[in-house]
Amino acid sequence: MSDDLVKTLDRDGIVRLPDLLSAQQLASMQEAFAARLTRLRWSHFDGYERTEVYRHMIQDVLVLDQGFVDLALHPRVIGTLRGYLGDGFRLTEAKGWKSLATNSDYHGWHGDAWYDQEVMREIPREVKLAFYLTDVKSGEFQYVRGSHRQQHPRNVPLEWVQSIDPSRVESLRAPAGSAFLFDTSGIHRQAMPNLEDRQAVFYAYHDPTIPLQREDVAYHRYHPLILNAAFLGGLTAEDQRILGFGDKTHYIHAFQHQERFPWLQRAIGAALGLRLRLEPHLERVRARLGRR
DSSP states (O other), X not given: OHHHHHHHHHHHSEEEOOOOSOHHHHHHHHHHHHHHTTSBOBTTBOOBBOSSSSEEEEOOGGXXXXXXXXXXXXXXXXXXXXXXXXXXXXXXXXXXXXXXXXXXXXXXXXOOOOBOTTTOSSOOOEEEEEEESSOEEEXXXXXXXXXXXXXXXXXXXXHHHHHSOGGGEEXXXXXXXXXXXXXXXXXXXXXXOBOSOEEEEEEEEEOTTSOBOHHHHHHTTTOOOOOOGGGOTTOOHHHHHHHTTTOOTTOOTXXXXXXXXXXXXXXXXXXXXXXXXXXXXXXXXXXXXXXX
């Protein structure tokens, strides 16, 4: 089975992986993911991050539910990756998005840039595992079959895609629980329009010794995975290697993200500080009113 999947991935750059998880696992993952989407991440509240207009991002999904770890280490996934990437790969990123309904073509055709193209002459292999948490009837993932490993990843004009045989474009409209692997150097996008909100997770697998592009180093994008000890029982030595146990390749000591909106962050921090200072006075007022 894995041999056939590897051959398809090598030929097309993308391959579907049906029936990876049970309905019960999917339901548990959906519940945990939805809980993080109830509010923006702030103060002591876990939630989503917002760096784009049309997407809410959830970092480090492996801490949310056992199913997210089981998905990352599924034997069919790992067998296919080993056949395509070799033995040196790791899981280097695990995050998800809620894509909001929109008519905007905000996530156009591209290949994923992640490695330092000034250093790397060849095109190193990276594969992502995509998993739909909701039914996707529009705004689906699209991929140009056979476009992988042809050029260093970059944005691609719509005109180029329109010039190729339409049968090469794989459109992955599929129900919740659907999964697929794709070589990230291939040309892909989120289709538009997106008529309903869509939730999905994407895991990146590549050799961590490959030098990263500067912006990803500055952002600390491929930081060591953040894990939940409750979900790590029964791991094999190979599982631990794939999850990067003890690997400090991309660890940055005392890393701090650069502030994007410092004035807004300071204003919100000041408002929170004022609210905390007022809390004792508000409690006394409420107590007096309660005694009347």
